[in-house]
Amino acid sequence: MARFLIVEARFYDRLNDMLIAGARAALEAKGHEVEVLTVPGALEVPGAIALASESGQYDGYVGIGVVIRGETYHFEIVAGESARGIMALTMDGMAIGNGILTVENEDQALVRADPKQKDKGGEAAQAAMALLDLQGKFAA
Secondary structure (H helix, E strand, C coil): CCEEEEEEECCCHHHHHHHHHHHHHHHHHCCCEEEEEEECCHHHHHHHHHHHHHHCCCCEEEEEEEEECCCCCHHHHHHHHHHHHHHHHHHCCCCEEEEEEEECCHHHHHHHHCCCCCCHHHHHHHHHHHHHHHHHHHHC
């Protein structure tokens, strides 16, 4: 059993609730403990994961959030930089699943967030668990 922290950028409550439900279900189905931490936005997710990792309390992480394209360039910055931050931490050896949706509209987000449809929260949790398994394999 491992301890996972889901770090969510709480903006779209309903969509986040679905993503968290999918991630939590996937993790708990494998017997893992789950805690949820909320941050203001997707750009804060990698930083919060980095801070939490310093505590040594968690074995893996799942980043959750929804970024919907708007009328400005801000979408590209948030989508790209949040993914880059998570990838940098992953490249440093952390077990992180990226469940931050970057979509054109709320309809696309709904299909991807819903555990009964694409279940991207569950997929992000599966990715985090797979990376944690790889950590164990290569640590020996």
